[in-house]
Amino acid sequence: MTTFRSGFACFVGRPNAGKSTLTNALVGDKIAITSSKPQTTRHAIRGLVHRDDAQLVLVDTPGLHKPRTVLGQRLNDLVRTTWSEVDTIGLCLPADECIGPGDRFLIREIAALRRKPVLAVATKTDLVSPSRLAEHLMAIQGAGDEAGLEWRDVVPVSAVAGDQVQLLADLLVATLPEGPPLYPEGRLTDEPEETLVAEVIREAALEGVRDELPHSLAVVVEEMLPREGRSPDRPLVDVRANVFVERDSQKGIIIGHRGERLREIGTASRAQIERILGTPVFLDLHVKVAKDWQRDPKQLRKLGF
Template sequence: MNDEHDSSFDVSGVAPAGPLHGERSDGFRSGFASFVGRPNAGKSTLTNALVGTKVVITSSKPQTTRTVVRGIVHRPDAQLILVDTPGLHRPRTLLGERLNDLVKNTLAEVDVVAVCLPANEKVGPGDRFIVREMAKVKRTIKVAIATKTDLATPEQIGQHLLDIQQLGAEAGIEWAEVVPVSATDGSQVGLLADLLVGQLPEGPQLYPDGDLTDAPEQILVAELIREAALEGVRDELPHSIAVVVEEMGLREDRDPDKPLLDIYANLYVERDSQKGIMIGHKGARLREVGTAARKQIEALLGTPVYLDLHIKIAKDWQRDPRQLRKLGF
C-alpha cells in the first residue's frame, strides 16, 4: 500500500473574505450565495455560467464536487461570490459525513442559499431531505432554482414550479425567489444573477477586479485532473478517486517568452483493480486522462504545461480518518 504523503488542500467553509479591496459608492452590493442540491443537480454548471468561465469541474457522475470553490461575479453595481458546495446527501462513508458538515457550515455563513432542483426530474426524497436541512438555517435568505429547463417541456416546468412551492411550504420555508434557469443554453441566467444580487446587503467590493475565483491554482489543477479521470470510468470509481498536486512550478532556465509549467500529481484510488482500470491497456487510459487534463489546465492558466501523473493506492481512504486528513478532507 502506498499512502505516504502529507499534502493536503484547504476545504474550509466560507470564512469572511480576505482583506477588503476598497469601498464603493452608495448602493453597491456584495455578498455570498451558495448553491445546494442533490448530486448532479446542475450546481457546478450554473456556477460556471454565472461567472462566465470554468471555475468548478462538472461531470455526469454524482458527487464530483468536493471542495468549496468561490466563483466571483463582477458587476458595476455588485460583486456576487458564489460558493459551490458538495451535494448534500445521506452519507455512507466518513468522507460523506465530512462533505455534509462542510455544506452545513457553509450555509450558516452565506447571505443567500439557493437550492437547485432539476426541472426534468420529479421532486424526490433527496430534495425533501435537503430542503429540510435548509429550513434549519433560520436567518439565511432562501431561493429555489429550477435547473436544466432545456431538458424539460413547458408543461413539466410549470408543474415543477408548483411542486417547488409545495416543497417549501411543507418545510416551512418561504422562498424569496423561485426561478427557472438553463445554464446550458443561458436561459434566464442573467435574471438569476439580478435576483441574487437583489438579496445581497450593501457593502464594499471584496475581491479585486478580474479575480474569478479565490481557490488556489493547485486546487483548481487537482480538480481538473480529477474531472478528466472521471470521464468514462465505471460507476463504482468516482467516489474512490482523489488527486493531490505534489509539485507545481515554472521550469527553470527557460526563455521567459517560452515558459513551461511542470506539474507532478498523484491520483489515488482504493484498490489494485481500480488502479488497473485507471492505467488502462499499456497505459492508454492514463495517457488519455493526462492529455485531457493538460489541455484544460493550459486553457485555465494560459501557460504550456508538462503534466506528470502517477496512480497510487490508498486503501479504503474514504473510511480512514488518517488517510482522509492526508488527502485534504
C-alpha cells in the same frame, strides 16, 4: 448614486442537481468541474461575479447525500457549515426529476435556518417540456409550503442554454447587503491554482469510468514549478500529480491497456491546465493506491479533506 452590494450566496442541492454548471454559467468561465457522476464536487469552490453594481461570491457546494463513508460525512458537514455562513441560499431542484424525499429533507433543514433569503432554482429546464416545468414549479411551491419555508423567489433556469441566468444573478444580488467589493476586479475564483489543477485532472479521470470508481478517485498535485534554464519567451511549468485510488484493480482501470487511459487523461487535462496557468505545461501523472482512503481519517487529512 447606485448602491453597491457585495456578499456570499451558495448553491445547495442533491448530487447532480446542476450546481457546478450553474456556478460556471454565472461566473462566465469554468471554475468548478462538472460531470454526470454524483458527488463530483468535493470542495466549496468560490466563483466571483463582478458587476458595476455588485460583487457576488458564489459558493458551489458538494451534493448533500446519505453518507456511507467518513468522506461523505465530511462533505455533508462542509455543506451545512457553508449555508450557515452565506447571505443567501439557492436550492437547486432539477426540472427533469420529481421532488423526492432527499429534496424535502433539504427543504426542511433550510427552513430551520430562518431569517435567510432562500431562492428555489429549477435547473435543467432545457430538458423538459413547458407543461412538465409548470408541474415542477408547482411542486416546488408546495414543498416549500409543507416545510413552512417561504421562497424569496422560484426561478426556472437553464445554465446550458443560458435561459434566465442573468435574471437569477439579479435576484441573488438584490438579497446581498450593501458593501464594498471583497475581491480584486478580474479574479474569477479564490481557489489556489494547485486545487484547480487537481480538479481538472480528476474531471478528466472521471470521464467514462464505471460507477463505483468516481468516489474512489482523489488527485493531489505534488509539485508545480517553472522548468529551470528556460528562456523567458519559452517558459514551461512542470506539474507532478498523483491520482489516488482505493484498490489495485482500480489502478489498472485508470492506467488502461499499456498506459493508454492515463495518456488520455493527461492529454485532456493538459490543455485546461495550460489555460489556467497561461503557460505550456509538462504533466507527469502517477497512479497510486491508498487503501480505503474514504473511510480512513488519517488518509483523508493527507489527501486534503
